[in-house]
Amino acid sequence: xxxxxxxxxxxxxxxxxxxxxxxxxxxxxxxxxxxxxxxxxxxxxxxxxxxxxxxxxxxxxxxxxxxxxxxxxxxxxxxxxxxxxxxxxxxxxxxxxxxxxxxxxxxxxxxxxxxxxxxxxxxxxxxxxxxxxxxxxxxxxxxxxxxxxxxxxxxxxxxxxxxxxxxxxxxxxxxxxxxxxxxxxxxxxxxxxxxxxxxxxxxxxxxxxxxxxxxxxxxxxxxxxxxxxxxxxxxxxxxxxxxxxxxxxxxxxxxxxxxxxxxxxxxxxxxxxxxxxxxxxxxxxxxxxxxxxxxxxxxxx
Ligand SMILES: [Zn+2]
Numbered sequence: 001x002x003x004x005x006x007x008x009x010x011x012x013x014x015x016x017x018x019x020x021x022x023x024x025x026x027x028x029x030x031x032x033x034x035x036x037x038x039x040x041x042x043x044x045x046x047x048x049x050x051x052x053x054x055x056x057x058x059x060x061x062x063x064x065x066x067x068x069x070x071x072x073x074x075x076x077x078x079x080x081x082x083x084x085x086x087x088x089x090x091x092x093x094x095x096x097x098x099x100x101x102x103x104x105x106x107x108x109x110x111x112x113x114x115x116x117x118x119x120x121x122x123x124x125x126x127x128x129x130x131x132x133x134x135x136x137x138x139x140x141x142x143x144x145x146x147x148x149x150x151x152x153x154x155x156x157x158x159x160x161x162x163x164x165x166x167x168x169x170x171x172x173x174x175x176x177x178x179x180x181x182x183x184x185x186x187x188x189x190x191x192x193x194x195x196x197x198x199x200x201x202x203x204x205x206x207x208x209x210x211x212x213x214x215x216x217x218x219x220x221x222x223x224x225x226x227x228x229x230x231x232x233x234x235x236x237x238x239x240x241x242x243x244x245x246x247x248x249x250x251x252x253x254x255x256x257x258x259x260x261x262x263x264x265x266x267x268x269x270x271x272x273x274x275x276x277x278x279x280x281x282x283x284x285x286x287x288x289x290x291x292x293x294x295x296x297x298x299x300x301x
Pocket of ligand 1: 157158159232234274276
């Protein structure tokens with residue numbers, strides 16, 4: 001399985017910033033160890049998303065302000081990262097990684113970005129550590145290349161995919177499913193094609209009982225040529241922002257069900273990471289690594 005890491009493109013963050021930027025390099029290192037021991041993982045540098053790719057999703061004015069560093073103080077606050085050249089480069093690479101992972105999935109059956117899941121970015125705004133919406137750009141780019149007609153975005157990050165929902169609200173060719181904490185950020189949710197809101201404290205059993213029918217219904221209604229799967233690590237019980245109580249085993253079972261249902265109908269899957277805000281960064285890496293290793297063990301190449 002080809003995976004597209006972005007950890008070389010680091011962000012300069014203020015001291016004490018809550019974003020766990022180190023998880024990306026730690027995850028790559030962990031996966032390199034598994035690859036050396038025989039796991040079927042090939043690391044490929046992602047391209048930087050192009051203007052054409054971005055403009056299929058984001059308004060030109062917003063793109064111009066991001067590129068030139070002319071975002072308003074309110075826009076910067078909403079994103080949650082100080083603006084820098086490095087932020088722009090990283091955002092371009094992590095968006096490119098989703099596009100590359102989608103293209104790899106269409107060739108190999110499966111592919112993964114080792115970043116992204118930037119689902120809070122809408123057509124003309126960034127929000128919640130998300131500058132560009134990577135899965136939205138990947139979906140539209142695969143359509144523009146004529147590689148797919150219909151796309152399903154399965155968002156299993158604990159936060160609602162409000163940006164993705166807004167972007168595709170009038171586009172029936174992309175089906176958006178979000179399973180998330182009902183009382184979690186963002187406070188004002190957008191309507192996805194299918195939303196599955198969960199109460200605080202929801203554990204493995206309850207989550208999985210809600211997940212399976214929602215994923216099956218999404219496949220039935222979307223009839224997708226490609227799935228983009230946001231495999232967030234933040235429904236984990238140890239997460240600081242998640243409010244749910246899934247165990248690591250529960251999260252792996254989530255991945256198994258999503259990949260199993262996709263495989264059952266022979267639809268390619270591209271994975272992006274999504275969030276993870278546990279204090280023990282090794283736990284976040286455990287969860288993401290388990291997702292990637294499971295996917296790699298099921299890939300065709
Ligand atoms: Zn999240």
